[in-house]
Amino acid sequence: MASSTDIAQRIIEAILAQRLAPGSRLGEQALSILFDCSRTQVREALMRLAAKGIVTVSSRRGWFVVQPSHDEAREAFEARRIIEMGLIRLAEPMDKAAIGRLRQHLKQEKAALKGSDIGQRSYLLGDFHVCLAECLGNLLLADTLRDFTARTTLIAMLYQSTHDAEQSCQDHVAIVDALERGDIAAAEQLMQAHIGQVQAALRLNAPKDPIAQLREALAPLKEREAGQQATTPPGAKPKPPLTPPQPETYLGALL
Structure with missing residues (x-):
């Protein structure tokens, strides 16, 4: 059970x-x-x-x-950036066991990239950040990162991320390389760039007004006529004062 x-x-x-x-x-x-x-x-x-x-x-x-909004997407990536960069900045030199665990994780990522299991690939690419936090010795932030990584995965699905999985793996390799040679500043910069690239790959278009047509249909008649006259080019035939309702304005489609 x-x-x-x-x-x-x-x-x-x-x-x-x-x-x-x-x-x-x-x-x-x-x-x-x-x-x-x-x-x-x-x-x-x-x-x-x-x-x-x-x-x-x-x-x-x-x-x-959940279905994260545009603002929630931005906040989730900002939170991850602060947590992960802070973890690296305050990190002690990593021992061989921790580096070995990260290298093993990277090996699994590369194997998943060659396979056909997209779910396994996605899981490993996200879990790298949790594994890194654990190897840096902060289990509490590792749990927090697991939650934020789950949210950013939902965001990537919802907003159709174009970030390439192979590029993510390459970024992870570069971060581990920097940590292994003790270059904390470089690792921090690489993490910042990595999270920024993942966020930039999201198709976060400006949110549309979901009730724009309904808003226009229910506007006072004089206000609608004034708006139509203002948008009618000189010499053009003005639009009829009222237009037939469109199917999209049906309230059931908005609930």
């Missing part, structure tokens, strides 16, 4: 592997069957994840994986 901690951890791992997409529904009954446990334990796990900003709950619809 799985504990609430096990359930929460498995959900985070599934997100890191891109097997749970933003907006995925997490039914309590289905999870209790999958993990052979009570709904109380499932609810405890989901409440932990909600406190970390990874899932959200609706009183009528249930539990869902």
